Amino acid sequence: MAKAEGEIVIKKYANRRLYNTGTSTYVTLDDLAKMVKKGEDFTVQDAKTGEDITHSVLTQIIFEQESKTGNTLLPISFLRQLISYYGDQMQMVVPSFLEHSMKAFADQQSQMRDQMAKAFGEMPLSKNLHMPMQLVEEQVKRNTELFQQAMQMFSPFLGPQTPKETKKPEAKDIDELKEQLRSLQNKLDSL
Numbered sequence: 001m002a003k004a005e006g007e008i009v010i011k012k013y014a015n016r017r018l019y020n021t022g023t024s025t026y027v028t029l030d031d032l033a034k035m036v037k038k039g040e041d042f043t044v045q046d047a048k049t050g051e052d053i054t055h056s057v058l059t060q061i062i063f064e065q066e067s068k069t070g071n072t073l074l075p076i077s078f079l080r081q082l083i084s085y086y087g088d089q090m091q092m093v094v095p096s097f098l099e100h101s102m103k104a105f106a107d108q109q110s111q112m113r114d115q116m117a118k119a120f121g122e123m124p125l126s127k128n129l130h131m132p133m134q135l136v137e138e139q140v141k142r143n144t145e146l147f148q149q150a151m152q153m154f155s156p157f158l159g160p161q162t163p164k165e166t167k168k169p170e171a172k173d174i175d176e177l178k179e180q181l182r183s184l185q186n187k188l189d190s191l
Contacts (some may be wrong), residue, residue: 008043009021009044012053014047097150
């Protein structure tokens with residue numbers, strides 16, 4: 001899609017059709033998802049009222065992405081916890097916290113890509129194939145620790161948890177992570 005000069009405005013009509021005013025073309029939710037992935041910034045407006053409905057359209061894209069494949073980004077426990085914050089006194093804190101957390105996660109992923117590029121650049125692919133796996137495991141461990149610390153911030157009235165009180169990951173979750181890591185290793189091996 002060609003990117004127009006200035007802000008991209010998407011108009012949503014009563015028949016649910018989306019119109020990109022920058023390219024003068026009709027678009028789909030999949031097209032908008034691709035624009036997001038490319039880093040293109042846009043707003044969605046109701047064609048009749050001019051109301052900004054960007055939030056609801058982005059939420060709809062997430063819903064469709066979550067239902068398309070078996071690879072969901074939002075675990076049920078996270079969704080339950082998120083829903084529990086609606087109407088809670090913490091509701092005002094959650095959006096800025098999530099935004100900050102996602103930025104930190106993106107920064108870590110960028111650092112990890114740099115580390116992997118250095119690792120592959122310094123050694124032939126046939127040697128030390130376990131090295132990328134170690135980097136991934138370390139990154140997952142750091143992200144998990146950060147997430148656990150962050151979620152404890154949302155329960156300040158429970159007090160600090162002792163190691164005995166912390167919830168251990170379920171075997172199912174660990175098995176899923178192991179399978180994802182194996183899949184990633186297989187993809188790296190095929191390269």
